[in-house]
Amino acid sequence: MPSDTKARIQAVARELFVQQGVQNTSLRQISDRLGITKPALYYHFASREDLVRSIVQPLVDDIESFVAGRAPGDARELLEDYFELIWRHRAVIVMMVQELSTLSYLDLGQRMFDWRRRLIALLLGPELTQAQHIRATVALGGMSDCAVEYAHLPPEEVKPAAVEAAAAALGL
Known part of the structure; x- marks a missing residue:
């Protein structure tokens, strides 16, 4: 379900942002942690800035x-x-x-x-x-x-x- 995936992306990103900082966390790290492709992440968030805003x-x-x-x-x-x-x-x-x-x-x-x-x-x-x-x-x-x-x-x-x-x- 897209909203579940979006929420999972936000949760993992929040965790990594707290651990490593926003600038030191790549979308690749987030997608790898989730076991999804980077294009799948981009489907939900156009950029790291978009993800941070969300x-x-x-x-x-x-x-x-x-x-x-x-x-x-x-x-x-x-x-x-x-x-x-x-x-x-x-x-x-x-x-x-x-x-x-x-x-x-x-x-x-x-x-x-x-x-x-x-x-x-x-x-x-x-x-x-x-x-x-x-x-x-x-x-x-x-x-x-x-x-x-x-x-x-x-x-x-x-x-x-x-x-x-x-x-x-x-x-x-």
Whole structure:
């Protein structure tokens, strides 16, 4: 089934991209690992860039939905939900952190800053002091770092400490 093959290609590519980096992973390595021909891989993805975009796009879509679909409310609940989102996409975040050039595939650099600003406004409101803004940046960035650094641990060990630390940084 084509969608199964496409999902298998993405899974193997994601694994190799995390292990070796995007630029150090060839489409030949991906097709060899899958036991398919390179033309079969090209049937699903026109290029490595197309494949990378397809792997990163679900993270982008989820963050867009998250920041667009939220209203200001309980800050701790927002932190918990945000942690769940980044935990779910931790392999992609690891891939992007290890090779920052992946940010350019979907023009993510500026978009990530925009998302963070929108999240900070949801957490603390639109009128912030510089200190509040800095604390919120530390809180959100620290949670993302925890999802990457402790990705090998069960989420129930990481989430409570990460959320508590973020809440403390925010003064909640």
